[in-house]
Amino acid sequence: MARIELSDLAHSYRRGASAPGDFALKPMTLTWRQGGAYALLGPSGCGKTTLLNIISGLLVPSHGRVLFDGRDVAHLPTEERNIAQVFQFPVVYDTMTVYENLAFPLRNRGMEARAVDGRVREIATLLELTGELDRKARGLTADAKQKISLGRGLVRPDVAAILFDEPLTVIDPQLKWELRSKLKALHRALDVTMIYVTHDQTEALTFADTVVVMHDGRVVQTGRPDELFEKPAHTFVGYFIGSPGMNVIPASVAGNRVHVAGATIELPQSYDIPSGKRIEIGVRPEFATLARAGEGVPVTVERIDDLGRSRLARLRLQEHPVAAGVPDGLSDIGETAGLILQPDHIHVYADGERIEPV
Numbered sequence: 001m002a003r004i005e006l007s008d009l010a011h012s013y014r015r016g017a018s019a020p021g022d023f024a025l026k027p028m029t030l031t032w033r034q035g036g037a038y039a040l041l042g043p044s045g046c047g048k049t050t051l052l053n054i055i056s057g058l059l060v061p062s063h064g065r066v067l068f069d070g071r072d073v074a075h076l077p078t079e080e081r082n083i084a085q086v087f088q089f090p091v092v093y094d095t096m097t098v099y100e101n102l103a104f105p106l107r108n109r110g111m112e113a114r115a116v117d118g119r120v121r122e123i124a125t126l127l128e129l130t131g132e133l134d135r136k137a138r139g140l141t142a143d144a145k146q147k148i149s150l151g152r153g154l155v156r157p158d159v160a161a162i163l164f165d166e167p168l169t170v171i172d173p174q175l176k177w178e179l180r181s182k183l184k185a186l187h188r189a190l191d192v193t194m195i196y197v198t199h200d201q202t203e204a205l206t207f208a209d210t211v212v213v214m215h216d217g218r219v220v221q222t223g224r225p226d227e228l229f230e231k232p233a234h235t236f237v238g239y240f241i242g243s244p245g246m247n248v249i250p251a252s253v254a255g256n257r258v259h260v261a262g263a264t265i266e267l268p269q270s271y272d273i274p275s276g277k278r279i280e281i282g283v284r285p286e287f288a289t290l291a292r293a294g295e296g297v298p299v300t301v302e303r304i305d306d307l308g309r310s311r312l313a314r315l316r317l318q319e320h321p322v323a324a325g326v327p328d329g330l331s332d333i334g335e336t337a338g339l340i341l342q343p344d345h346i347h348v349y350a351d352g353e354r355i356e357p358v
């Protein structure tokens, strides 16, 4: 296992790039703790694969350093980094048995036969592959093959880190659910640094102790799953995490007062608002409630979705879409209504970045 540090790291696929837009990864400094379970989460094109390839050695960064336990490995090939990887699609040898597939990375590194056998059986048990060990990989389903790929990634006891690149994409939804929680248990059992790349928030939040959220080549927040939910550092994080995501509403803020669409809300804390920036407030739908016209902030009701146990209102606040809960007793709501925002759950943002109260 290793502590992995990325120091002033940046990458452009273009030679001589200088404008920020030319960089697939904008300058970042990040430390991945030894033995941590990390998710790298962000939408398609935000730079996750680029970052993973730099850590694994498939790509040499155009700027900065990659340190494994303090040693710069930025120019070392993958084989010399002691990294295990699991990709989106299965990587198995069809002509070998499941046992041989799992044993291969160990034999390849000269582990003696008894130790190989012990480790293969341990991993097979953890992944519930014991009954399949003597079967040839060729006849197995795509799901089973991907499980073997996971096993091959997990089997070496001495790796610096295991990198997972969207490993559950091709897995059937039911098994995906099982494997997701199994991977978390495997991390606890094996105690190795794991970095799990995904664009799926459920996968990231289930697996990771620490989630690194990327947007447009930048790391916009690193935190525990509950921190990302309760204190989004950027409007993007608030919007991207949660279902539906955080409401982001243009507003003006002075001291502890928020002015939005002609209504005023008093906050429990005051803010020092920088001038010349776009000011927005963020409120999760869980802390926004539909009310009758005349209460709270004026809104227009677009529709109300019945979610079985609760109802979710889809609203317009001026031209901005907003989602809010509907209280049980509230019925016969017309097109015009009100919106109550819980003051202690209102976040304030300047140009997308969260402002801390004074």
Ligand code: ATP
Binding pocket: 013, 024, 042, 043, 044, 045, 046, 047, 048, 049, 050, 051, 199
């Ligand atoms: P996805 O989830 O779709 O794989 P991602 O978050 O992994 O996306 P990257 O694949 O790292 O994102 O891409 C980041 C940016 O770099 C994108 O704008 C992409 O078009 C660009 N890019 C990626 N690979 C190359 C390449 N080999 N040459 C040039 N540009 C590239």
